[in-house]
Amino acid sequence: MNTVVCIKQVPDTETKVKVHPQRPALDPEGVKWVISPYDELAIEAALRMKEKMGGTVTVVSMGPQRVEETLRTALAMGADSAVHIKEDLDVDAITVARILAKAIQGLPRDLVLVGKQAIDDDSGQVGPALGEFLGVPSVGIATKLEVAADKKSAKVSRQIEGAEENLEIPLPAVLSVQKGLNGIHEPRYPTLPNIMKAKSKPLKAQALKDLGLKPEETAPRTQVAEMALPPPRKAGKLIEYETPQEAAQKLLTLLREEAKLLQI
Amino acid sequence: MIDFRLTPEQEELVNLARKFAQNEMRPKAAQYDREEKFPRDLLEKAHGLGLLNLRIPPDYGGLGLGCFDECLVVEEFGAACAGMTTTFMSTSLALRPILVGGSEEQKRRWLPGFVERPLIAAFALTEPDSGSDAAGLGCTLRREGDDYLINGTKRFCTNGSQADLITLFATLDRTKRDKAICAIVVEKKKTKGLAVAKDEDKMGIRCSATSELVFEDARVPAANLLGREGEGFKNAMKTLDNTRPWIAAMGVGVTRAAIDHSLDYAMQRRQFGRPLIDFQATQFKLAQMAMEMEAARMMTWKSAWMIDHDLRASKESSIAKAFASDTAMRATTEAVQIHGGYGYIKEYPVEKLMRDAKILQIYEGANEIQRMVIARELMRSRGG
Ligand SMILES: Cc1cc2nc3c(=O)[nH]c(=O)nc-3n(C[C@H](O)[C@H](O)[C@H](O)COP(=O)(O)OP(=O)(O)OC[C@H]3O[C@@H](n4cnc5c(N)ncnc54)[C@H](O)[C@@H]3O)c2cc1C
Numbered sequence: 001m002n003t004v005v006c007i008k009q010v011p012d013t014e015t016k017v018k019v020h021p022q023r024p025a026l027d028p029e030g031v032k033w034v035i036s037p038y039d040e041l042a043i044e045a046a047l048r049m050k051e052k053m054g055g056t057v058t059v060v061s062m063g064p065q066r067v068e069e070t071l072r073t074a075l076a077m078g079a080d081s082a083v084h085i086k087e088d089l090d091v092d093a094i095t096v097a098r099i100l101a102k103a104i105q106g107l108p109r110d111l112v113l114v115g116k117q118a119i120d121d122d123s124g125q126v127g128p129a130l131g132e133f134l135g136v137p138s139v140g141i142a143t144k145l146e147v148a149a150d151k152k153s154a155k156v157s158r159q160i161e162g163a164e165e166n167l168e169i170p171l172p173a174v175l176s177v178q179k180g181l182n183g184i185h186e187p188r189y190p191t192l193p194n195i196m197k198a199k200s201k202p203l204k205a206q207a208l209k210d211l212g213l214k215p216e217e218t219a220p221r222t223q224v225a226e227m228a229l230p231p232p233r234k235a236g237k238l239i240e241y242e243t244p245q246e247a248a249q250k251l252l253t254l255l256r257e258e259a260k261l262l263q264i
Numbered sequence: 265m266i267d268f269r270l271t272p273e274q275e276e277l278v279n280l281a282r283k284f285a286q287n288e289m290r291p292k293a294a295q296y297d298r299e300e301k302f303p304r305d306l307l308e309k310a311h312g313l314g315l316l317n318l319r320i321p322p323d324y325g326g327l328g329l330g331c332f333d334e335c336l337v338v339e340e341f342g343a344a345c346a347g348m349t350t351t352f353m354s355t356s357l358a359l360r361p362i363l364v365g366g367s368e369e370q371k372r373r374w375l376p377g378f379v380e381r382p383l384i385a386a387f388a389l390t391e392p393d394s395g396s397d398a399a400g401l402g403c404t405l406r407r408e409g410d411d412y413l414i415n416g417t418k419r420f421c422t423n424g425s426q427a428d429l430i431t432l433f434a435t436l437d438r439t440k441r442d443k444a445i446c447a448i449v450v451e452k453k454k455t456k457g458l459a460v461a462k463d464e465d466k467m468g469i470r471c472s473a474t475s476e477l478v479f480e481d482a483r484v485p486a487a488n489l490l491g492r493e494g495e496g497f498k499n500a501m502k503t504l505d506n507t508r509p510w511i512a513a514m515g516v517g518v519t520r521a522a523i524d525h526s527l528d529y530a531m532q533r534r535q536f537g538r539p540l541i542d543f544q545a546t547q548f549k550l551a552q553m554a555m556e557m558e559a560a561r562m563m564t565w566k567s568a569w570m571i572d573h574d575l576r577a578s579k580e581s582s583i584a585k586a587f588a589s590d591t592a593m594r595a596t597t598e599a600v601q602i603h604g605g606y607g608y609i610k611e612y613p614v615e616k617l618m619r620d621a622k623i624l625q626i627y628e629g630a631n632e633i634q635r636m637v638i639a640r641e642l643m644r645s646r647g648g
Contacts, residue, residue: 192314
């Protein structure tokens, strides 16, 4: 079972994010970078499949030099090789998918896994778009995956509103991973011996031109016009009252007239 | 010539140790402290990740990392719980005499097991009548055929009650002091005549086991002697020279935790209509803690680096140990002060930090003894 996992480096959820002073983008200054949590679960899923069925796990990521750390972490978790598309581009999800598809095309793969969304921009589009560009089926937000012994097909489940959808798909395919896929809620820690081994695993750096992509193919389709932090929350309102009835009455009035949460 | 950057592997090592310390150790620190619960579960987990016994050489199945690498890990552990850290690291301390004085055969016999399984070891030097004056120890060993018979009491032996293996220091003749001391490996399960008298009820690092061991005609094969008779004291001193940097690293970790908690608290607690952090008196306390932590870390790194380069580091490792542990004590005391009354309450983590910090000034050679070593090295530089 050969699996390719696309991973994205994102700011740690505990990082206090700031908007870049000059551009409508995140200010990378002082940010601690981690693998996006759903992507980590995708790596874990791929590793478990490898443990069960043999084969390889290849991780792919695009971004500046610092992304190499993220790829090394994935190698330390147990991936066999890594591809680093070393470009620092602020582009939309579709363009990212187009680039990733090019990088993935030559890799051994029965399956491509991505996290269901990256926790920084939450766009969730890379998985489906990858399916398009690779010309293979894609299933979003998968919660169960069972690959047939001949690796030619897989049974996949996904949670939909009030029900579970069960699909059977031919492989290769693209799957986006939901937390809890096959019971996976936590990725493994890389063990120290594996961290040491990771440094001798193959990590290939590629530029867009190595992928045979022309500049117009990677031109952004969308542009971020503005980026702002959510406005600070306003102080709460304290209700003063003599009796509980009065407090309830005042609260009702406020909910109706100020918050407009109640129509009754 | 000087480079303060960590290698990518060291960055990964720190990341892993930090993740483990913050996600696994820290959430359990208060409970294990309260219940004096020995952290065997965490020790097994840490072992499974390869975070323990880092310095066992590749010839015996280990990673063969350096003192510096170990210090990086210990700082992370120390920032989570000094009691668990002491437990984990005491095995490393107890294995060092085997690396220092053991034969090839002995290393092959004992070390690989510690890589393969989460075994526990203890270092037994201190006795009721012999603490700082380790050369005055009185536990005896006497040759009888192919064995030694051991008699005496060992006190304050970290991991003693939990250990699979004990590196013991005992004397052939107490009047000959350091010249007659021997280092010998005691395999606990195989040894009759060895009893655990008690585990101490302590001020801090309460999840660690600090045991009293009683030897009564305990029979240990002569093949377990490390080096020759009379080489034990030198072995103990070499061992401690080599392990002091990680006590310092633990001090840096404890200090870091004190700063983290204090900063959080000072930014959130308001008095006189302002957060405490707005008062310069609070800011200066935090700045002082940060200055001392930075200095302590640099001393720790330097002494560890010297050890990794086979340079004589008695003075530097004593400087690091004494300074970093004094720093941890000062910083945790200030942390309690910044928290005011809440700092004195067990619900807040700085109370434990202050209790834990104290031991760092006492064990592995009290800080007075470290200062004696430093002064002796100073005098030596003038031919004294
Ligand atoms: C929790 C804990 C864990 C421990 N773990 C271990 C372990 O795993 N293995 C082990 O072998 N030991 C261990 N110890 C023992 C520890 O190393 C000793 O307690 C320490 O070396 C001090 O010895 P002591 O307690 O006998 O104090 P003493 O030697 O009696 O010292 C008392 C005081 O007098 C001072 N003093 C002594 N001599 C001088 C001098 N010449 N000049 C100036 N001041 C002096 C000391 O600095 C100290 O302040 C542990 C102790 C504790 C409490």
